[in-house]
Amino acid sequence: MKDEVISRDDRVANLKGMGCSRKRVEDARFTQGKGNYVDDIKLDGMLFGDFVRSPYAHARIKGINAEEALKIPGVLAVLTAEDLAPLGLHWMPTLAGDKQMVLADGKVLFQGQEVAFVVAEDRYAAADGIELVEVDYEELPVIVDPFESLKSDVVLREDLDPNADGAHGPRKHPNHIFTWEAGDKEPTEEVIANADIVAEESMYYHRTHPCPLETCGSVALMDKVNGKLTLWGTFQAPHAIRTIVSLISGIEEHNIRVISPDIGGGFGNKVGAYPGYVCSVVASIVTGRPVKWIEDRMDNLMTTAFARDYWMKGKISATKEGKITGLQCHVTADHGGFDACADPTKFPAGFMNICTGSYDIPTAYLEVDGVYTNKAPGGVSYRCSFRVTEAVYFIERMIEVLAIKLNMDSAELRRINFIKKEQFPYKAALGWEYDSGDYHTAWDKALKTVDYDGLRAEQAQRVEDFKAGKTRKLMGIGLSFFTEIVGAGPVKNCDILGLGMFDSCEIRIHPTGSAIARLGTISQGQGHATTFAQILASEIGLPADSITIEEGDTDTAPYGLGTYGSRSTPVAGAATAMAGRKIRAKAQMIAAYLLEVHDNDVEFDVDRFVVKGAPERFKTMKEIAFAAYNQAIPGLEPGLEAVSYYDPPNMTYPFGAYVCVMDIDVDTGVPEIRRFYALDDCGTRINPMIIEGQVHGGLTEALAVALGQEIAYDDMGNCKTGTLMDFFLPTAWEVPNYETDFTVTPSPHHPIGAKGVGESPHVGGVPCFSNAVQDAFRPFGNTHTNMPHDHWRIWKTANGLGLHD
Amino acid sequence: MIPAAFEYYRPQDMAGVLAILGEHGDDARVMAGGHSLIPMMKLRMADVPHLIDLQDVGGMSDIVVGADEIRIGAMVTQADIIDNTELRSAAPILREAALQIADPQVRYMGTVGGNVASGDPGNDMPGLMQCLNTRFTLIGADGEREVDAREFYEAAYMTTREDDEVLTAVIIPTPAGGYAYEKQKRKIGDYATAAAAVQIIKDGDTCTSAAIAMTNLSDTPIYSEAAGAALVGTSVDDAALAAATAAMLNDIDPSEDNRGPIAFKKHVAAVILRRAITRAWSRA
Numbered sequence A: 001m002k003d004e005v006i007s008r009d010d011r012v013a014n015l016k017g018m019g020c021s022r023k024r025v026e027d028a029r030f031t032q033g034k035g036n037y038v039d040d041i042k043l044d045g046m047l048f049g050d051f052v053r054s055p056y057a058h059a060r061i062k063g064i065n066a067e068e069a070l071k072i073p074g075v076l077a078v079l080t081a082e083d084l085a086p087l088g089l090h091w092m093p094t095l096a097g098d099k100q101m102v103l104a105d106g107k108v109l110f111q112g113q114e115v116a117f118v119v120a121e122d123r124y125a126a127a128d129g130i131e132l133v134e135v136d137y138e139e140l141p142v143i144v145d146p147f148e149s150l151k152s153d154v155v156l157r158e159d160l161d162p163n164a165d166g167a168h169g170p171r172k173h174p175n176h177i178f179t180w181e182a183g184d185k186e187p188t189e190e191v192i193a194n195a196d197i198v199a200e201e202s203m204y205y206h207r208t209h210p211c212p213l214e215t216c217g218s219v220a221l222m223d224k225v226n227g228k229l230t231l232w233g234t235f236q237a238p239h240a241i242r243t244i245v246s247l248i249s250g251i252e253e254h255n256i257r258v259i260s261p262d263i264g265g266g267f268g269n270k271v272g273a274y275p276g277y278v279c280s281v282v283a284s285i286v287t288g289r290p291v292k293w294i295e296d297r298m299d300n301l302m303t304t305a306f307a308r309d310y311w312m313k314g315k316i317s318a319t320k321e322g323k324i325t326g327l328q329c330h331v332t333a334d335h336g337g338f339d340a341c342a343d344p345t346k347f348p349a350g351f352m353n354i355c356t357g358s359y360d361i362p363t364a365y366l367e368v369d370g371v372y373t374n375k376a377p378g379g380v381s382y383r384c385s386f387r388v389t390e391a392v393y394f395i396e397r398m399i400e401v402l403a404i405k406l407n408m409d410s411a412e413l414r415r416i417n418f419i420k421k422e423q424f425p426y427k428a429a430l431g432w433e434y435d436s437g438d439y440h441t442a443w444d445k446a447l448k449t450v451d452y453d454g455l456r457a458e459q460a461q462r463v464e465d466f467k468a469g470k471t472r473k474l475m476g477i478g479l480s481f482f483t484e485i486v487g488a489g490p491v492k493n494c495d496i497l498g499l500g501m502f503d504s505c506e507i508r509i510h511p512t513g514s515a516i517a518r519l520g521t522i523s524q525g526q527g528h529a530t531t532f533a534q535i536l537a538s539e540i541g542l543p544a545d546s547i548t549i550e551e552g553d554t555d556t557a558p559y560g561l562g563t564y565g566s567r568s569t570p571v572a573g574a575a576t577a578m579a580g581r582k583i584r585a586k587a588q589m590i591a592a593y594l595l596e597v598h599d600n601d602v603e604f605d606v607d608r609f610v611v612k613g614a615p616e617r618f619k620t621m622k623e624i625a626f627a628a629y630n631q632a633i634p635g636l637e638p639g640l641e642a643v644s645y646y647d648p649p650n651m652t653y654p655f656g657a658y659v660c661v662m663d664i665d666v667d668t669g670v671p672e673i674r675r676f677y678a679l680d681d682c683g684t685r686i687n688p689m690i691i692e693g694q695v696h697g698g699l700t701e702a703l704a705v706a707l708g709q710e711i712a713y714d715d716m717g718n719c720k721t722g723t724l725m726d727f728f729l730p731t732a733w734e735v736p737n738y739e740t741d742f743t744v745t746p747s748p749h750h751p752i753g754a755k756g757v758g759e760s761p762h763v764g765g766v767p768c769f770s771n772a773v774q775d776a777f778r779p780f781g782n783t784h785t786n787m788p789h790d791h792w793r794i795w796k797t798a799n800g801l802g803l804h805d
Numbered sequence B: 001m002i003p004a005a006f007e008y009y010r011p012q013d014m015a016g017v018l019a020i021l022g023e024h025g026d027d028a029r030v031m032a033g034g035h036s037l038i039p040m041m042k043l044r045m046a047d048v049p050h051l052i053d054l055q056d057v058g059g060m061s062d063i064v065v066g067a068d069e070i071r072i073g074a075m076v077t078q079a080d081i082i083d084n085t086e087l088r089s090a091a092p093i094l095r096e097a098a099l100q101i102a103d104p105q106v107r108y109m110g111t112v113g114g115n116v117a118s119g120d121p122g123n124d125m126p127g128l129m130q131c132l133n134t135r136f137t138l139i140g141a142d143g144e145r146e147v148d149a150r151e152f153y154e155a156a157y158m159t160t161r162e163d164d165e166v167l168t169a170v171i172i173p174t175p176a177g178g179y180a181y182e183k184q185k186r187k188i189g190d191y192a193t194a195a196a197a198v199q200i201i202k203d204g205d206t207c208t209s210a211a212i213a214m215t216n217l218s219d220t221p222i223y224s225e226a227a228g229a230a231l232v233g234t235s236v237d238d239a240a241l242a243a244a245t246a247a248m249l250n251d252i253d254p255s256e257d258n259r260g261p262i263a264f265k266k267h268v269a270a271v272i273l274r275r276a277i278t279r280a281w282s283r284a
């Protein structure tokens, strides 16, 4: 046989399996403009819907007059809350246990809120119609500050009973949403009260936005003949959307088909449900024609889910030697007008309780208060697992603040407090059990690679030169060490709307030895079609190039909870490996039959089963696939298919060590990133090239957030950053050269040891960039300044420290 | 971001343009590269029922470098300026400034005429043209006239150009001496936080002439005659730099926006100007 002349190494290489930097199979179509996004969908007779939006942040609606709008040629209907109310669709449930207006029901709570839905023959007529819908607003007092909100007599959510509990327990004030706690309050307070050293800091993690290049949108088609609703949309969780649509519309779930086509980035922005989705469905039901809704950039930035907006107050205590003894954190979380966070049900502040970070902190307490304000709803995990960016920013800033108080090098402070390799699995004070880690090795490698001591010496010299008037540039060294918590998650504690957060994979092997695998996740640019085929290639011995990966169509894909929180590899990737192993188990029986030996006498070897001790006797997986369809094998069903639903036993805990070197022009506030080193440990590495791409992307979004990207409001609740002129989206020009590196500490509970990587660089990157800015000013007395570190805020820091005098 | 409906015209000559302008008055507007106008129409901040595309008119795309003067047609793009080798040696400040405008895509479309005519205080070319003491050529129903760039700007988006006039060219006295265009911005594609155009002549150790204009620090570009005067007769030493920046600060009137508060902008304006003067002087 020709096969025999091929070496084992070549057979491994031919599979393009795990560990191979296989080129992304998606890119051929994306780089040629041949992707198929929601807005590419064109159906016969398709209508276009768009929103009349509120110019006010808080106002009562006294009346809506659509008469003039309906006179515009091509405008067919103007839907308002009154039209949706009989169907019970003028409100919808949020993922956070709250409800949200689909169309303004008597009042508006944020600027840009959806007031009426204009349905027209095309988007031009819809835009003209919007101009002519007259809305009579009575302005109400606006609250944009959550602390003020908790003191105010102005009740934002008049629809809620002020005395009734919310979805997460008692509410302290009509504008209060929930209090969520983790850890032990009294013991922590006691430890901190009696500690040698206590450092305190308040920090604001500003509101920002995931801003995917493709905005949100949907196309709904209600086929009245067969009673089926097809809904295409920018959904990071198509199956969950199907269930939600069924629950709120009453259409039976088997009559709903949800399709996520190509998605141009999500970063958390496309997890939740939006009024536009609901309105496109209703409009299709009303008109009997397909209806498309697509946000423009301003709609996206101003109204669909934001991220962060956490006011964090911390205390950290330590011994004189720098051993941390306790940590306390209080968060005032600004959720906007509705609580539309996308977190697992039992975690209204996400996994903020990972805020003890990578450190062995024996006692800790966290308390989060959610608050309503007159801002857009959201609170999604922008390129991170649920609120982990906030948590890691908090602890990595607290470490720096404590280092200042101790007058100690913060690299050393980290080192003496890291959880040790032998402590894993490590049970953290706030409840999580970290699966595996080797922080000291990673940290030492990072510091050595960048010549940390050399950098500190250079920095000291720079400070002297600055003081001597020889330079106006300061040098900052940003450090961060992060532990992510991804792969939500175990069904026992993670669900969304009651749906357990397992995931799934279904594999069909075709007779000629190629395959299709379908998953419950959906790629938004992560390259699933590439990496999942690689996992399978290694598991089932068929080349990745012969395996099609399909996601996003609920009629064909098995049920899953979608892609966000770096959960695809930890959960669906595990399901893929497990389903692959089922295939392999059956293949083993087929091989044994064909080779006329006992099942246990054959073993898997790369792409074949061989008779133990007789390697010349084998059957390739290709041969086995064919046999599955053409042999009557006693005791075995024909065919070669498998399904796996994977409920992970634990989260995975990727980690990493980052260093940023920055020069800061004190006079203009302009920072220049000289060097950025990122060491990531995501466990087993499936495709190193894709990992590197993910790291570059996550770091770039971290740079954006740390150095300027924000959603800002004025006192009247006007959004000041509604276009890309003011909302900072970095280009190649602003982005430094990234040096990437890695260590490998596999997850002990994951079938292939992989941990997920897409979000780590964002989580670790934000504090690293921020720490670099803050570190530059540390020699002049700076302890903390808030992000975003845009030019004027950096300038303000310098100014406040007297560096312009 | 969908503009209101409009009529689109593509006349073949200037007479055709002027005829449409004459017929529709301020309901009509010319469009050059469209990279200021179209966004405004999409945001429905500009209402243009009759849009006249200048692309086919002809005669406005030349760069002529003469002995004393440079004539740049209104339809010359920023990319054309960057690529023109004659211009690069005759007036290098134009290239230095053009390279700091927007990004390559915008520069392939954005024209000199559109940039100076729109009256957007964020645009870089108006200040640059004031620094270079440029004249703008305008044509209207009553024929041609010239206006000094330093007299052209009245307020944001308000210029001395009449609604029925078209700007056909800018005429720049060939600059002499050292130059610098210094701009601070938040990112590629951003308008200036502060920008300074400086053209300076040196005789021995003494400055004999200096022209200074600032961008995006008032609702018009600011030609600061006093700032230039503060340098003349000096050796551009520290005292002269301080005097020039102080004079400039007297002339600008920045407002707060997302780039920062007034105090910051003034500080940066002074820093930027200092750097621009220093660089220009080193090249003089």
Ligand SMILES: Cc1cc2nc3c(=O)[nH]c(=O)nc-3n(C[C@H](O)[C@H](O)[C@H](O)COP(=O)(O)OP(=O)(O)OC[C@H]3O[C@@H](n4cnc5c(N)ncnc54)[C@H](O)[C@@H]3O)c2cc1C
Pocket (backbone or CB within 6 Å): B029, B030, B031, B032, B033, B034, B035, B036, B037, B038, B039, B074, B100, B101, B102, B103, B106, B109, B110, B111, B112, B113, B114, B115, B116, B117, B118, B122, B123, B124, B125, B165, B166, B167, B168, B189, B190, B191, B192
């Ligand atoms: C993302 C982005 C970033 C940008 N950043 C910068 C920047 O940093 N600096 C900068 O200087 N510019 C910047 N610009 C503006 C860009 O350079 C514009 O192209 C330029 O200002 C206008 O040129 P235009 O040919 O596109 O004019 P148009 O948009 O066609 O016209 C602008 C205005 O001028 C009028 N007009 C045009 N031509 C004539 C004429 N010949 N006679 C009379 N009136 C005329 C039009 O009626 C209109 O009112 C940016 C633009 C974009 C989209």
